[in-house]
Amino acid sequence: KRIGFLLLLGGMIIIPIVLIILPPNFFDNGQTTCLSVLLFDKPCLGCGMTRAIQHLIHFDFTSAYNFNKISFLVLPILIIFWIKEFIKILKKKELQR
Secondary structure, X not given: OHHHHHXXXXXXXXXXXXXXXXXXXXXXXXXXXXXXXXXXXXXXXXXXXXXXXXXXHOOOHHHHHHHOOOHHHXXXXXXXXXXXXXXXXXXXXXXXX
């Protein structure tokens, strides 16, 4: 149980750090995985979200807006959920002691 807890906590800490270290344009190139684009050649509401979030993390607001305007709402929500989950995991571990 302790190893699982450490892996979960480590992942929750390492993933945001990796996204900050990666350059803003890391996800800008490559084949899309969106089914809407692949099947119907029409972008969905989520298209460009990963690229937009990555640019927002690096304070490149113009590029983020161009990739997906909704990202300005999604990133704060993701941060709130991340903080709540992080606190929940720490409290759960504290109760197990």
